[in-house]
Structure formats: structure tokens, C-alpha cells
Amino acid sequence: MSDFMINFLAGGTSGAFAKTCTAPIERVKLLIQTQDANPKIISGEVKRYTGIVDCFTRVSQEQGTKAFWRGNFTNILRYFPTQAFNFAFKDGIKAMFPKADKNTEFMKFFMINVASGGLAGAGSLCIVYPLDYARTRLASDVGTGKQQFSGLGDCLKKTVANGGIKSVYNGIGVSVMGIIPYRGAYFGLFDTLSGYNPYQKSENGLQRAGSKFACAQTSAIMAGYASYPFDTVRRRLQMQSEKPESEWVYKGTADCFSKIMKDEGTSSLFKGAGANALRTVGAALVLVLYSEITAAMGTDS
Numbered sequence: 167m168s169d170f171m172i173n174f175l176a177g178g179t180s181g182a183f184a185k186t187c188t189a190p191i192e193r194v195k196l197l198i199q200t201q202d203a204n205p206k207i208i209s210g211e212v213k214r215y216t217g218i219v220d221c222f223t224r225v226s227q228e229q230g231t232k233a234f235w236r237g238n239f240t241n242i243l244r245y246f247p248t249q250a251f252n253f254a255f256k257d258g259i260k261a262m263f264p265k266a267d268k269n270t271e272f273m274k275f276f277m278i279n280v281a282s283g284g285l286a287g288a289g290s291l292c293i294v295y296p297l298d299y300a301r302t303r304l305a306s307d308v309g310t311g312k313q314q315f316s317g318l319g320d321c322l323k324k325t326v327a328n329g330g331i332k333s334v335y336n337g338i339g340v341s342v343m344g345i346i347p348y349r350g351a352y353f354g355l356f357d358t359l360s361g362y363n364p365y366q367k368s369e370n371g372l373q374r375a376g377s378k379f380a381c382a383q384t385s386a387i388m389a390g391y392a393s394y395p396f397d398t399v400r401r402r403l404q405m406q407s408e409k410p411e412s413e414w415v416y417k418g419t420a421d422c423f424s425k426i427m428k429d430e431g432t433s434s435l436f437k438g439a440g441a442n443a444l445r446t447v448g449a450a451l452v453l454v455l456y457s458e459i460t461a462a463m464g465t466d467s
């Protein structure tokens with residue numbers, strides 16, 4: 167099996183496993199992040215969520231425990247190719263850059279890691295963006311009433327019927343803007359920290375995995391906060407995609423940034439960031455699993 171296919175399968179499998187484990191946290195994060203663009207909450211039909219605990223409690227009471235995994239199948243469909251392409255592209259792109267010694271050329275070493283991670287993230291996002299849109303919409307249903315969309319196909323079909331094919335790509339510009347610093351920091355910091363990890367190839371499995379997880383968790387948290395405002399704007403733009411363009415609250419990326427800061431305050435760009443920090447455990451787990459799988463398969467450099 168080629169290194170590309172091993173990287174593809176290792177990245178996708180680790181991503182799907184981690185996403186399923188952290189789905190409840192991710193759903194709560196999305197609900198808090200998008201509630202100011204949710205028609206049911208804007209109209210007063212459904213009460214606002216006041217925080218992480220309130221959101222967890224109400225979702226469980228109003229929709230049942232299974233609802234925490236609403237949209238998870240779509241998320242795996244999205245995340246498997248996303249994560250797989252991220253890792254496969256990253257390693258391929260990284261190989262195109264000249265080698266850099268981390269001890270004598272630290273900045274060059276770091277920037278190569280950041281650039282390869284960022285370019286890989288932007289490339290994979292363009293491939294799977296409609297699935298990312300559907301994931302957001304399926305997970306943002308609130309209250310006890312009938313769900314707005316019955317599933318992935320219904321979501322995409324209704325959105326395209328109302329706004330055309332371009333509507334499922336609403337927010338892709340700011341997504342690419344955000345994915346470059348996110349994936350750049352996520353992969354770049356992890357690769358850089360891993361280069362200095364004295365236990366990276368330790369024979370002690372627990373010590374090796376623990377040190378990798380510490381590197382991965384640090385990378386995931388820093389990457390999450392660095393790109394979170396872009397993620398908030400992307401979700402807000404996605405929330406209006408199935409409406410006619412004349413009814414859109416936000417006319418584009420710049421308008422969305424401006425209105426959120428003017429009407430809600432700059433801190434609103436970080437709504438749900440607390441839940442997102444908890445969710446980074448899954449992102450860190452992906453990096454560790456990928457590293458361990460590729461090491462076992464003999465492709466880890």
C-alpha cells in the first residue's frame with residue numbers, strides 16, 4: 167500500500183473515531199455559537215442558551231440523549247475525507263519544501279510546518295465544504311418541534327432548491343481564511359513540538375503516547391483560539407444559506423464581522439469557545455492516533 171493511502175486511511179480513521187467521541191461537546195459548541203443567527207431563538211420561540219451546562223441540560227431534556235449525536239454521521243462523512251486529505255496533502259506538500267534542521271534553522275523549520283499544514287487544510291476544505299455546511303445546519307436545530315431537515319440529502323436538496331448550488335458554499339471564503347491559521351497552527355505547532363519531544367519514539371508506550379498527547383493538546387487549543395472568530399462568521403453565514411439572498415442578515419464576510427462586533431460586541435466572535443476548548447481533546451486525539459498508526463505501518467518520519 168502506498169504511503170499516500172496509508173496516510174489517507176490513518177487520518178480518516180483517527181478523525182472519525184475522535185469526532186464520534188466528542189460529538190456531544192461539538193453539538194453544544196455549535197448551538198451556542200450559532201444561536202444569534204437561529205430564527206427560532208431570534209423570534210423568541212426558543213429561549214437562549216446561557217452557557218455550556220444550560221445547553222447540555224436543555225438538549226437532553228428537550229431532544230433526548232441521542233440528539234447529542236445529531237449530524238454526527240454527516241460529520242464523519244465530512245471529517246473522514248477532510249482529515250484524510252489534510253494528513254495526506256500535508257505530508258505531500260511538506261516533502262516539496264527543502265529540509266530544515268530544527269536545531270540550526272528553527273524559524274525555517276517552523277514555517278515549513280505551518281505552511282504545509284495551512285495549504286493542506288485549505289485544499290481539503292474546498293473538496294468537502296458542502297458536507298461541512300450540512301453538518302452545521304443539522305446540528306443547529308433547537309427546541310422540541312419538528313427538525314428543519316430530515317437528513318443530509320434533505321438539507322442539501324432544500325438549500326440548493328432555495329438558493330442554488332452556490333448557497334451550499336456560503337462562507338467558504340472566510341472558511342479558507344480561517345483554515346489556514348487553524349491548520350497551520352494545528353499541524354505546524356504539533357510537528358514542531360514533536361521535533362523537540364524527547365519521548366517521541368520512546369519504547370515506553372504510555373510515555374510516548376502521553377508526551378504526544380501533551381504536544382497535540384497544546385497545538386489544538388492554540389489553533390482553536392487563533393481561528394475561532396473566522397469559524398463563528400462561517401457558521402453565521404451558513405445559517406442563512408437556505409433563504410433567498412434578499413433575506414440574508416449578513417451580505418458577506420466583512421459585513422458579518424462588522425455587524426457581530428457592532429451589535430453584540432467583539433467577545434461574541436468567541437461564543438462557544440469554552441466548549442470548543444473541551445472539544446480540542448478530540449483534535450489532539452486525532453493527532454496522536456494518526457502518529458501511532460503511521461508509526462505502526464512504518465511510514466512515520
